[in-house]
Amino acid sequence: MSKRTGTKRKAAEAAETKAKRARGETDLSDGLKWSQHGEVMKGVCPLMALTSPTLPGSEKVVGFDIDFTVIKTASGRKFAQGSSDWEWWDECVPQKLRDLNAQGYRVIFFTNQAGIEKLKAKPEDIMKKVEDMIAELAIPVLCFVCTGNNHYRKPSTAMWDFFVENANGGVKVDLSKCKYVGDAAGRAKDWAPGKPKDFSCSDRKFAANIGIGFATPEEFFLGEKPPPFEWGCPDPNQYLKNNKPPPGSKDFIAKTQELVMMVGCPASGKSTFRKRYFEPHGYTAINRDTLGTMDKCLKACKEALSKGKSVIVDNTNPREDARQPFTQLAKKQGIQCRCFVMNTPVELAKHMNYVRQNQTNGEVRRIPEVGYNVYKKGFSAPTKKEGFSDIVQIDFIPKFDSKSDETLFKQWTSVER
Template sequence: MPGVKRAAEDAELPAKKREFQPSPPTLIHFTHLDPFASASPSSSSSSHSSSKKIPVSFYDLDGTLIKPRLGGQFPKSRDDWMWWHPSVPEKLKAEHEKGRHLIIISNQGDQRDKIRQEWRAKLSLIAAKIPKDVPIRILAALSKTDAYRKPGIGMYEVIERLYKDKGLEIDLENSVFVGDAAGRVAKGSVGKDHGDTDYKFALNVGLKFVTPEEHFLKHPRPKFPEPPIGFLPAKLGSLASLPHIIPSHTPITRSMLEIVLFVGPPASGKSSFFRKHFAPEGYEHINQDLLGTRDRCLRVAEGFLTEGKKVVIDNTNRNKETRAHWIRLSTKLKIPIRLFHFLCPIELAKHNNIYRACYGPANEPPRTLLPMSAFGSYVVAFEKPSIDEGFDEIRGVNFHFEGSEEQRKKWDMYMLEPKR
């Protein structure tokens, strides 16, 4: 019986042929056989046999290669799975025989330890059903809030580094990502996709994207939003064409003792602006996230001012009531107070929040992901600042991205979408 023979062969497979590779706590990295082992090149892949560029077939896992065997939306145990379609194993074999590498890129986010252990155990069961001598690599993101999670490209970057270490390069032009999360709407008895993260991941990396129906069943391309629905900085037009400072004809900093008040949503560039323009000129940084309470901020700021040190109040300062505390301090000490209003659109601020938490430059302080409620509460409470409140000057600051070309490419991508 073929089934008995396959089971016997699998039992003889050395344990080291299937193993979990070293990885960060929020990433699982599993290999079956040697993913770098060369397939026997067929006539259709001979052009790749002498090249260091390797075509890769990337796959999502759940809903693409496998589905729950018991028919539920989510698997109940390590054994509750079956191939998405009977053709899946032979298609994987055919892809391998063409000289393509096979890599699974999956989001797994259940925080319960029992569920995670069951999922890890399931990987060997899946590998045991893959056709003989077909190697595969599986990466899974465990956190819902870091760069590994699709559509973030953290898992792809891990793979890219592995290939570079081997002197190889992923042939993006001839590679593909197969996934079921394309953003399709419900149609008849077929439900809607659970999201569009697979499609966005493929776009972020630069991969051709196809659905399982196209890849395994040769169906025509289904209808889904192309490009996907979601925010990209490009949708705001050319931000770089806007003047960075309004008005821009006077210096940003002053030599005299003063209070500078920042106003703007979280992740609108306030702290970066301080580090670039005010810190080098000796201004002290006052931030409630660091000091804990407004009263402490006021006490610390007053202490610096009485010592003759200029201060920048780097908080959102969203309404008149909040700003009035600082105006009263300037009046008490007879020190001028200026305001810089950060004009970053709220959707861009949300985007920046995710970018800096997932891809923040190494030369800047690490930032945690703020809850989406922080942006909603800012919008609700915001009151546009006015010179009549008691400010000596109000200046606008338009958001300009600053960073390397590589950092810019990441900032321009689709970001993960935390629950609001």
């Protein structure tokens, strides 16, 4: 075979391997095979999973983040320059992972790779890197990759839940025998001499949400003592300390036709409030998320009012000029217009933003940070001079429709100060 022919064959084999990885058809030892899960968003599936139908399940699991936990860039850069730009985080890492496997632990990688959704990283590069790591380890390792800012992203437990439900051979995991290791641990700048601040606390939160132990790479591999850390946001459980009973519909419903306008930042609870207290009493809901444009909202509002129905508008409505067309409609109709202001703290609203994404399994994507910045920049507090007959302040009072909703609310999310 000529050198040129051999080069062409290698190129063809590489192209075929790349195509198989993209299709999730790469076969590895121990029956390990890639698969993709969830509805395609922005051209990629939200979850890539490397699992095996033949590996026995284990009640003992040690999970690891990948970047700067089990490996680091060989180039010394913050982000890898291709699938081959890696080396073990420390020379002791490979044998430590092999020892865990020998002791009956299932070794698993759980990693956030938002660069895939942002088109800054290629799925096949991540797959190749993981495959090369496993080949060098010579032990079976499962891997779960969240490809963007979706409901699988740590600290959400969705990747762990997927493993337990679909990739552990039906064996029940004993949480007391499990641990997660990661570098996103909430450590402050100079937690060790010259060390930078951790970019987040998401790995520590991930372990806490699952209910398993946590360690940093330094603690787990090198035996160092745990340094101080901060969660980076309020504990969601602190918002449940308000024991005030939730109000009833009778506290809000008018006896005559009216127009109600909601004011509140994204995910502050407007829609839940509307559905719980107003819609059951025949109020027509006007929502820009559903109707698309302000013109369509105004048109729908006019039609409902002309039929004698009460209306509730639950857009964010931060500015007076956004509220004015509706107050004028109420005035023209000769009915009262009340304003309900959601006093939900912004950090809590951001938390519920993530909770909503997790509740809907990603069907409702979280509002990006810019949405809160735009709301804050344009906000002006409503006054009666605008034409409101009353302005009602609504404080956050916890009330859950199911136990699963309460459990999700109590989990740490990606909110960081």
